[in-house]
Amino acid sequence: MTISFGFSVHATDGKARAGTITTPRGKIRTPAFMPVGTVATVKAMLPENVRATGADILLGNTYHLMLRPTAERIARLGGLHKFMNWSRPILTDSGGFQVMSLNDLRKMTEEGVTFKSHIDGSVHHLTPERSMEIQRLLGSDIVMCFDECTPFPATEADSLTSMRLSMRWAKRSRVAFGDRPGHALFGIQQGSVFLDQREESAAALRALDFHGYAIGGLAVGEGQAAMFRVLDHAPGMLPDDKPRYLMGVGKPDDIVGAVLRGVDMFDCVLPSRSGRTGQAQTRMGAINIKNARHADDPRPLDADCQCPTCRNYSRAYLHHVFRAKEIISSMLLTWHNLHYYQELMEGLRTAIGSGTLDRFAQDFADRRAAGDIPPLV
DSSP states (O other), rough: OOOEEEEEEEEEEEEEEEEEETTEEEEEEEEEEEEBTSSSSTHHHHHHHHHHHHOEEEEHHHHHHHTTTTTHHHHTOOHHHHTOOOSEEEEEEEEHHHHHHTTEEEEEEOOEEEEEOTTTTOOOEOOOHHHHHHHHHHOOOOEOOOOOOOOOSOOHHHHHHHHHHHHHHHHHHHHHHHHTTTOEEEEOOOOOHHHHHHHHHHHHHHHHHHHHEEEEOSSSSSSSSHHHHHHGGGGGSOTTTSSSEEEEEEOHHHHHHHHHHHHHHHEESHHHHOOOOTTTETTTEEEEESSSSTOOOOOOTTTTOSHHHHHHHHHHHHHHHHTTTTTHHHHHHHHHHHHHHHHHHHHHHHHHTTTTHHHHHHHHHHHHHHHOOOOOO
């Protein structure tokens, strides 16, 4: 018997929820952070090492995979899970965000978007129906409906036009997705920073009865204060019995603030991108390993961290291999960052379960405000 997609909440603390998403490929503990495997790989990491950090689910990118190696090729080779050697759940975005970012390389109509590939200039047409087909070929466990990510800033009128187009595309996505036991389709709320538009969008999505709901169009330049003002209301507009996913977020303090406001799922390229550019996320905030003050520092990045990087390598070594442009630098810093993010999520889940989330959030903020301790001289 096929295990159906499901979501259950085990504990709450204020608006925050700790729960479990059930899929045929395994359970996802929430609040959850999804490492981003844009082109079927989390950069600088082996899949088994990503899993070892505590990740229950990865994110893949429809736009990039449809262009190279193509969804049809991946399907012929057994699907995305087999292709990238990841047996647990995979969520794929719809490709809408990347296509909308192409600006002069794309043309949008009611039907969909025609765009030129950033790789070779070839012309492609992406519609809600084609996005659903690509994600079916990939074998995604969680599929995202096709939408337009409204740019910021946008006028109220432009935002409304964009949101209503996304809601029409959401309905077409729902029809095209059909009935796929064990797989889920998430709708995406839009409306920029306008709460009345967010409510209209949520109502349209609720009527379509998605398996889960995403909050889109944030973390696109509006700033944390504006994002939190939206999140003070947006999650509560969505069904209590379905997971809520804040797309493209993010920074550790953004995640903590969003969990406090009722969000269950997150994704961001930050842990791996920061790892490749010499930045490590720690309990004391971000550490720039490029700085000369680390050259003679024998300490780990974070003395309280049990990741392989912190257990086995000094800041001095990490500084050296980054400066020397050695591949191991990206590997070790990314591994640490992904471990940190998963440890943060575990801490949030535990705090919600014990009713101590406010204290956890305050301790988190206090540590990061205190900052990194300089080395002894």
